[in-house]
Amino acid sequence: MTHGPCKRGWEVEAFEDGRLSDRDRASFERHMEGCAHCRTATSRLRELGKLLESLPAGERTDLERRRARASLLARANETTIGRDGRRSSRWIALALVPAMALVLFLVARTWPRTPTGTVASTPTASVTAVAPTVAAPLFEVADVDHADYVAERADGVSRVALRSGSASFHVEHVKPGARFLVVVPDGEVEVRGTRFVVEVAAGRTRSVVVSEGVVAVRVSGFEGVLRAGERWPQSPAVSATAAPSAAPPPASPLSPSARTALGPAASETSPSPGSRFAEAMGAYTGGDYGEAERRFIAFARDFPTDTRVEDAMFLLADARARRGDGVGAREAARAYLRRFPGGLRAQEAARLANAPSPP
Amino acid sequence: MPDRSRTRDLSEVPDPDLLARIAQGELGALGVLYDRYERDVRRVVARLASSSADIDDVVQNTFLEVLRAAAGYDGRPNARPWLIGLGVTQIRRDRRSVSRLAARLAAWAREPASPPTSPEESAVTSARAARLRRAFEALSTKKREVVVLVTLEGLSGEEVARVLDVPVATVWTRLHHARKELSHAMSQEES
């Protein structure tokens, strides 16, 4: 790439790399019309560029790419949540546990620019100030059905504003002085280290289902405490069939007997895929794997094109494994892999599919 | 960041919003970013990493690094140059590791004299491509970087300067010398 006999030879590269001004470019174009040397140098440079394109680019198949994607998200999930061995919540695909410092930085940077009118990051009046030395609780949010939410952790308070849809929450132990709140359009749900599912539709909370721990509910005029196995309102059929404009279901005094209202007796005739999936999920997170299995199968059968079928099929395999049904788990995991070879849970499904048979 | 709420379909979300979501730990957004730019990052890694490097590993580490770096994203509408920059950092890190160096030497000792060629290529083209590949591999790392980033990835001089942390003029100088070496090597082999 010598400049050769022409004084303007150095401009060939600058011209090709697009770093000449408009005026210089026009001038050089005129020069090239009459300069064979610069024309040859330009075409050589282009030929070299074309040849460089032939350098190996590490191509691979779509299937390989999907597998790598699933593995990346699994690793990112571990990085985000941590590798705490006590966690059993690997079913969560979209975990949301930002690092404390990161969130403080973001909130500080973005809050002033948050447009007015969004429910998003408006602190609610019910949040009391806490000592900033207390770490806000760690939590995981899983989208159960079109969950539209915003999550924040700051000054000892973790807050998720759930505007609509259904999401399930898993909260680690809440230290004294720290709080975890789910802010819903018509109230809030406060937590003490637990797993639960909240469903919001048409600006109103439809249901809160607790599978682990204790939850304080202050929603639609109701105030009370829900324990593992309890739900508000009491009957799932009421929340699923109530018209959006109907008055909220009456608050029910929750007694230990309310526990039986959830579980196998829960309605399977709920109309929406969202509530059907939430029910299956509730059984699963509540540890009722037999019931979860039945509900995931029914979900995949009744809503074959729903995007959550992938979750249902994987969780079916997982529920069977947890129930000790190794053969059934392998079968379900293989069915998952056949249908979703590059799925988000492909790695874990492969592990279940290849698990050794029990003696 | 006008709206940090989750929506079902992230595929339409612009790059800066996607990175804001990733900074908050939203893994779905990382998946979308991966879908958008994995091919670009992988191509750069394949061409710039040492021959013994595990390309998959470097690409994965690049996207994992996004988790940490997302909060500092400068908000440019297109995240591609930034991601390629993260990729280059990972490539350099990979190249520096001592075990890599040993593996690289071992791989060099085993390497076949000429790379495999695809049947579609004509004999002449593949011979030229093989020569070019040898010449490219003989370039210094610094020269290879500018060739890949400017000529193959089409990044602007300013973008490359930022990625490599050198003045823009240095980018053009390196590129000029790289081209000179490549042309020289090609003409040597031809004669």
Ligand SMILES: [Zn+2]
């Ligand atoms: Zn000329």
